[in-house]
Amino acid sequence: MSELPLKFDRQGLIPVVIQDDATNEVLMVAFMNDNALERTRESGYTHFYSRSRNTIWRKGEQSGHTQQVRGIFVNCEENSIMIRVIQQGEAACHEGYRSCYYRRLEDDNSYVTIAERIFDPQQVYTHAVGVKQEQAKDKEHISMDINHQV
Amino acid sequence: MSELPLKFDRQGLIPVVIQDDATNEVLMVAFMNDNALERTRESGYTHFYSRSRNTIWRKGEQSGHTQQVRGIFVNCEENSIMIRVIQQGEAACHEGYRSCYYRRLEDDNSYVTIAERIFDPQQVYTHAVGVKQEQAKDKEHISMDINHQV
Numbered sequence: 193m194s195e196l197p198l199k200f201d202r203q204g205l206i207p208v209v210i211q212d213d214a215t216n217e218v219l220m221v222a223f224m225n226d227n228a229l230e231r232t233r234e235s236g237y238t239h240f241y242s243r244s245r246n247t248i249w250r251k252g253e254q255s256g257h258t259q260q261v262r263g264i265f266v267n268c269e270e271n272s273i274m275i276r277v278i279q280q281g282e283a284a285c286h287e288g289y290r291s292c293y294y295r296r297l298e299d300d301n302s303y304v305t306i307a308e309r310i311f312d313p314q315q316v317y318t319h320a321v322g323v324k325q326e327q328a329k330d331k332e333h334i335s336m337d338i339n340h341q342v
Numbered sequence: 343m344s345e346l347p348l349k350f351d352r353q354g355l356i357p358v359v360i361q362d363d364a365t366n367e368v369l370m371v372a373f374m375n376d377n378a379l380e381r382t383r384e385s386g387y388t389h390f391y392s393r394s395r396n397t398i399w400r401k402g403e404q405s406g407h408t409q410q411v412r413g414i415f416v417n418c419e420e421n422s423i424m425i426r427v428i429q430q431g432e433a434a435c436h437e438g439y440r441s442c443y444y445r446r447l448e449d450d451n452s453y454v455t456i457a458e459r460i461f462d463p464q465q466v467y468t469h470a471v472g473v474k475q476e477q478a479k480d481k482e483h484i485s486m487d488i489n490h491q492v
Contacts, residue, residue, distance in 0.1 A: 266443065266445050266447050268435050268437045292417035
């Protein structure tokens with residue numbers, strides 16, 4: 193197999209857009225390192241790199257809402273990736289919406305919610321870990337995964 | 343007007359996904375700083391931040407293939423943006439394809455081109471600047487705009 197020509201940034205990361213193969217919705221943006229990309233390709237399910245925890249996580253490992261890879265696409269400059277997925281459980285966003293982009297920014301800087309909530313995050317993440325104490329920890333964990341600032 | 347709650351990263355940037363409002367294609371990913379976002383909202387046309395040149399550029403300033411904003415959407419964590427646009431000139435990619443994601447990554451690390459080329463970049467960028475010497479410079483400029491690694 194030839195070497196991948198992808199350009200990871202100074203932190204070894206590359207931005208990844210996830211698009212819904214069924215609806216064409218943009219579901220989320222996250223980052224991968226080369227290992228997360230390798231695991232994604234090997235398993236057929238998306239794995240991302242968490243900058244807050246310096247670890248690789250499999251999307252949906254808590255919620256069960258995994259993403260099955262349908263195709264991986266590379267941009268002109270080979271410095272970003274777009275992946276088309278089959279979204280399991282009908283929601284990619286940990287807030288319970290299909291897409292993370294469920295709010296439109298208005299001229300006055302307010303938000304308008306443009307999507308229906310599919311699940312109640314409290315229910316899903318409570319169920320995933322079983323006890324309430326763990327739930328808070330788990331929700332923070334998920335939130336940190338998606339928060340690329342930390 | 344209330345303050346925007348968006349979380350820019352340590353470099354003052356936020357990743358932005360551009361989606362075609364007509365076809366739902368993911369056209370590109372780029373970065374904005376707060377000024378680029380402000381100019382985008384004021385003008386109604388996408389502006390990005392070039393990390394290589396430390397400057398803001400208006401998408402299509404050379405090629406004429408501008409992007410008219412139809413809606414700006416914010417993700418759950420407020421650390422990325424998705425913008426739906428009307429793509430002018432039918433191509434977002436400086437390589438002449440509608441989307442920058444015109445190649446699929448195969449298991450053997452080869453690429454398969456999955457889209458038709460809409461314009462010849464040599465023609466478009468030659469026309470834009472008029473002389474051949476300037477064309478090379480301009481093409482580099484465009485390439486650097488899209489290359490988020492440098």
